[in-house]
Amino acid sequence: MKIITLIIFLFLTNNASSIEVNFHAWGGSNNINDYIGNLREDLVDYGIDLKHTKISDTESSVNLILSESINKKSKVDLIWINGENFQKLKLNNLLYGPINDLNNLKFINLEDETLINDFGIPTENYEIPWGRSQFVFLYDKELLESPPKDIFELKKFIIMNPGRFTYPKLPNFHGTTFLKQILYELGHYNLMTNKFNLENDDHKNAIKELLNFVNEINPYLWSKGKRYPKNNMEMMKMLANREIFISLSFNPNEASAQIINGNLRENTGTFIFNNGTIANTHYLAIPKYSNNIEGSLIVINELLNPKYQALKMNPHIWGDPTVLDLKKLNSDQLSLFKFDYQNNNLDNNVKKMLEPHISWTEVIEKYWIENFN
Amino acid sequence: MKTLINSILILIIVTILCVILNFISKIFFIETLFEIPNLFYQYKNSIKLTFILNTSVILLTIILGFLISIYFFVNKKDTILKYFIPYPHISFAIGILFFFSTSGLLNRFLNFYNKSEIPLIDYMSNNEYSILYIISLTMRELPFFILVSIMILNKINFLFLQKHSENLKLKKFNFYLSVIFPLWIKRMLLPILIIISFSYSNYEYSFILGTQFPELLNQELVNIWKNEFHYNTHNYNVLSLFITICFIFTYLFIYLIFQINRYLSIHNVYRKLNINLILIGKYLYLFLIFIFVSNFIVLLINSLSTNWFFPNIIPSGFTINNFLEIFDNNLNLIINSIIISIFLSILSIIIFLSYFQLKIKLTSNYLEYVLFISVLLILIIPQNIFLINLNIIFNYLPIDSELFFYLFSLIIFIFPYTYFMLKEKFSSELYKSLYLQKENLKLSNYKFLRNIIYPIYKDTIIFITLIGFSVCYYQFLQSIFIGSGNQRLFNNEVMVLFSGESAQLSSAAAIINLLPCLVLFKYFKFNNVKV
Numbered sequence: 001m002k003i004i005t006l007i008i009f010l011f012l013t014n015n016a017s018s019i020e021v022n023f024h025a026w027g028g029s030n031n032i033n034d035y036i037g038n039l040r041e042d043l044v045d046y047g048i049d050l051k052h053t054k055i056s057d058t059e060s061s062v063n064l065i066l067s068e069s070i071n072k073k074s075k076v077d078l079i080w081i082n083g084e085n086f087q088k089l090k091l092n093n094l095l096y097g098p099i100n101d102l103n104n105l106k107f108i109n110l111e112d113e114t115l116i117n118d119f120g121i122p123t124e125n126y127e128i129p130w131g132r133s134q135f136v137f138l139y140d141k142e143l144l145e146s147p148p149k150d151i152f153e154l155k156k157f158i159i160m161n162p163g164r165f166t167y168p169k170l171p172n173f174h175g176t177t178f179l180k181q182i183l184y185e186l187g188h189y190n191l192m193t194n195k196f197n198l199e200n201d202d203h204k205n206a207i208k209e210l211l212n213f214v215n216e217i218n219p220y221l222w223s224k225g226k227r228y229p230k231n232n233m234e235m236m237k238m239l240a241n242r243e244i245f246i247s248l249s250f251n252p253n254e255a256s257a258q259i260i261n262g263n264l265r266e267n268t269g270t271f272i273f274n275n276g277t278i279a280n281t282h283y284l285a286i287p288k289y290s291n292n293i294e295g296s297l298i299v300i301n302e303l304l305n306p307k308y309q310a311l312k313m314n315p316h317i318w319g320d321p322t323v324l325d326l327k328k329l330n331s332d333q334l335s336l337f338k339f340d341y342q343n344n345n346l347d348n349n350v351k352k353m354l355e356p357h358i359s360w361t362e363v364i365e366k367y368w369i370e371n372f373n
Numbered sequence: 374m375k376t377l378i379n380s381i382l383i384l385i386i387v388t389i390l391c392v393i394l395n396f397i398s399k400i401f402f403i404e405t406l407f408e409i410p411n412l413f414y415q416y417k418n419s420i421k422l423t424f425i426l427n428t429s430v431i432l433l434t435i436i437l438g439f440l441i442s443i444y445f446f447v448n449k450k451d452t453i454l455k456y457f458i459p460y461p462h463i464s465f466a467i468g469i470l471f472f473f474s475t476s477g478l479l480n481r482f483l484n485f486y487n488k489s490e491i492p493l494i495d496y497m498s499n500n501e502y503s504i505l506y507i508i509s510l511t512m513r514e515l516p517f518f519i520l521v522s523i524m525i526l527n528k529i530n531f532l533f534l535q536k537h538s539e540n541l542k543l544k545k546f547n548f549y550l551s552v553i554f555p556l557w558i559k560r561m562l563l564p565i566l567i568i569i570s571f572s573y574s575n576y577e578y579s580f581i582l583g584t585q586f587p588e589l590l591n592q593e594l595v596n597i598w599k600n601e602f603h604y605n606t607h608n609y610n611v612l613s614l615f616i617t618i619c620f621i622f623t624y625l626f627i628y629l630i631f632q633i634n635r636y637l638s639i640h641n642v643y644r645k646l647n648i649n650l651i652l653i654g655k656y657l658y659l660f661l662i663f664i665f666v667s668n669f670i671v672l673l674i675n676s677l678s679t680n681w682f683f684p685n686i687i688p689s690g691f692t693i694n695n696f697l698e699i700f701d702n703n704l705n706l707i708i709n710s711i712i713i714s715i716f717l718s719i720l721s722i723i724i725f726l727s728y729f730q731l732k733i734k735l736t737s738n739y740l741e742y743v744l745f746i747s748v749l750l751i752l753i754i755p756q757n758i759f760l761i762n763l764n765i766i767f768n769y770l771p772i773d774s775e776l777f778f779y780l781f782s783l784i785i786f787i788f789p790y791t792y793f794m795l796k797e798k799f800s801s802e803l804y805k806s807l808y809l810q811k812e813n814l815k816l817s818n819y820k821f822l823r824n825i826i827y828p829i830y831k832d833t834i835i836f837i838t839l840i841g842f843s844v845c846y847y848q849f850l851q852s853i854f855i856g857s858g859n860q861r862l863f864n865n866e867v868m869v870l871f872s873g874e875s876a877q878l879s880s881a882a883a884i885i886n887l888l889p890c891l892v893l894f895k896y897f898k899f900n901n902v903k904v
Contacts (some may be wrong), residue, residue, distance in 0.1 A: 024858070028872040029874060037702060054869045064857050238476075262679045332855075
């Protein structure tokens with residue numbers, strides 16, 4: 001009996017904590033897990049026990065927040081979020097905010113349209129920018145000497161190299177973004193800034209054109225388009241082993257970060273189309289019914305600290321572009337942002353395209369699932 | 374015929390129970406009925422594949438299980454097989470993927486002829502009716518099945534039957550197929566139902582081998598739970614209904630196959646055949662060893678490598694940093710998982726020891742019947758359906774502790790093993806007389822357990838603790854359904870790491886994951902197991 005009591009005691013003490021902030025963030029990447037782990041150690045000084053709940057998709061956490069809101073509770077204190085997940089929580093009035101009082105918000109340019117609009121929805125400080133993303137293609141330089149400059153060259157590559165290209169199964173956001181990028185390349189960029197309207201012939205034709213394009217490349221995809229990878233991480237492993245020759249990412253510094261960790265070959269390069277690619281931002285948000293709003297605010301403030309933003313941008317650690325306005329930093333802070341970039345990444349000055357109106361995401365996913373699932 | 378009726382009855386009880394649980398969870402049954410045709414069309418491919426793949430797995434498991442068991446039974450050897458029983462499903466599936474996938478070790482060996490820097494894409498794992506799924510799930514189910522099968526064979530009077538069949542001048546092939554097999558299969562009803570249930574609740578193989586074939590019903594069910602359940606309960610209900618129907622059809626199909634075999638045996642169709650089944654069993658056993666050992670080796674090499682790109686047979690560099698990184702990030706979780714598993718395993722034994730003490734005082738057998746049916750249903754109902762319904766019920770209870778529910782959802786899957794294994798020993802007259810002596814001597818429960826029960830039943834208690842530990846340690850669906858992702862064991866961490874970019878780290882995690890149970894099972898004596 002004494003042993004059992006001791007085991008219970010050890011178990012309980014092991015789980016005892018100060019102020020626990022339960023942070024729901026994707027846990028598939030060890031770099032990201034390490035980054036959050038380091039932050040956790042620093043937050044102990046603030047009396048905060050940051051618990052990283054490693055999720056494999058954000059949607060399930062959003063559903064958890066929605067279901068718990070009936071009882072005005074939330075097991076989630078802080079969440080890594082953007083796009084339709086943000087929209088879902090904002091529309092249901094389940095986010096704490098607006099968050100205006102954080103000290104480190106002064107480093108962010110809150111007039112930057114790419115930061116204060118999330119897939120066309122004004123953030124209104126119900127979510128705080130955490131990192132920037134741009135849709136990029138990774139490729140094996142030994143197998144592909146000159147990467148495609150537009151979607152038509154990519155189509156040619158796919159047909160010439162059957163089975164060596166694929167994209168993640170929708171509704172995975174990398175898969176959806178690839179299809180949005182096709183629509184942009186087919187000349188519908190301006191059209192897609194407006195809400196999708198089924199009555200509008202131009203909108204209907206755009207979708208029709210997209211489906212025709214996908215139909216044409218489908219037989220030449222990996223596994224003849226019968227199966228698709230679950231996410232871009234699976235594609236990364238396939239690219240490393242040359243099962244496919246091109247992969248997708250939302251991190252322009254992905255190649256160097258993955259090469260440093262031994263996950264990609266050293267001859268991996270990054271390219272985008274001549275017209276540019278879709279860029280967006282990811283954010284941090286606090287559910288309205290969180291028990292630890294104060295603690296979550298401290299965590300967000302720390303994550304906006306130039307020290308942590310620089311660590312996030314460091315390709316040896318994460319390699320994600322910063323949301324801070326570098327002009328607002330002093331010279332000491334600025335020196336933190338100098339890295340030895342490898343020539344595997346893109347320049348920071350490449351063309352960026354805004355996300356289309358969020359309604360297009362739902363329509364693209366719906367039609368793709370109906371036709372290709 | 375009696376066996377068929379019994380088994381259909383069990384399955385009907387399962388279905389009724391699912392329906393009752395669904396009603397408890399506020400099902401809009403009419404809406405559910407309307408959804409059936411739509412969802413059938415939507416999941417047609419998944420339903421077809423789930424039925425074909427799982428039925429193939431079960432049929433193969435039974436046939437291979439029988440052949441390996443008789444080889445094993447005749448040779449009476451305590452071998453490497455015991456280490457395969459606690460081999461975690463998630464680690465096994467990751468190992469299978471790295472061995473058989475398009476850029477896996479097998480294709481690298483085959484590439485000796487091709488000498489290409491690029492892997493062939495027309496490879497077996499891309500087949501829609503994935504041979505990879507069938508091989509991996511069959512091989513994973515086999516060790517447990519063989520363990521139970523040998524226990525059953527031990528109960529058959531083998532020597533007596535052998536002597537009579539020699540007198541009748543039956544060939545060995547006919548002896549095994551027409552005499553031993555029917556007796557064996559009749560007693561294997563419960564294990565067969567258990568492996569059907571295992572197959573129909575497996576999520577990890579669909580998830581890990583995911584790109585290799587379309588999503589099966591089990592994975593679709595989990596996806597619905599994670600993404601739509603709170604708005605769309607009828608989709609979940611229809612899917613669980615599809616799974617239950619496939620489950621029943623699989624069982625009936627298997628039953629039909631063995632009835633045909635029985636008919637052929639009775640009509641002497643096999644009389645002219647003379648195949649050495651023991652030899653086939655031996656080669657199958659060697660193949661089983663090959664699969665498990667190669668699985669372990671591929672995980673070990675991957676976890677010790679800096680990187681290991683196609684077509685290299687040997688990695689470009691070796692490091693132990695992957696292990697150090699996993700330990701560094703997850704030591705607390707590993708320790709927690711071990712403590713939780715030991716605690717729940719011992720708690721389960723204490724609960725059932727208390728029950729068997731209580732049972733001596735009881736005059737009626739009703740409690741025993743209820744308990745028996747309950748533990749049987751826990752074993753037979755596919756785990757994902759069971760856990761979703763359990764979660765719905767928990768939501769109506771006024772207890773605000775996720776940890777409590779999580780621990781309960783773990784221990785409930787240890788109960789059946791503890792119950793069945795303790796029942797044999799603690800329903801005996803010996804135990805009754807020991808207990809009466811305890812009452813006369815006015816010994817405390819603790820002293821009775823420490824000084825009398827433990828020394829006498831030491832082997833049984835250690836064995837049950839081992840089984841309970843490994844059952845608990847390798848649970849992961851609870852985290853998704855009950856623990857909201859917050860409560861989890863190290864096994865869940867391996868799954869999440871697998872969805873990341875590093876094959877090396879997920880392999881290191883898979884190796885660390887299998888160590889605790891492999892170490893414990895070193896002390897497990899295969900031939901001593903009698904239930």
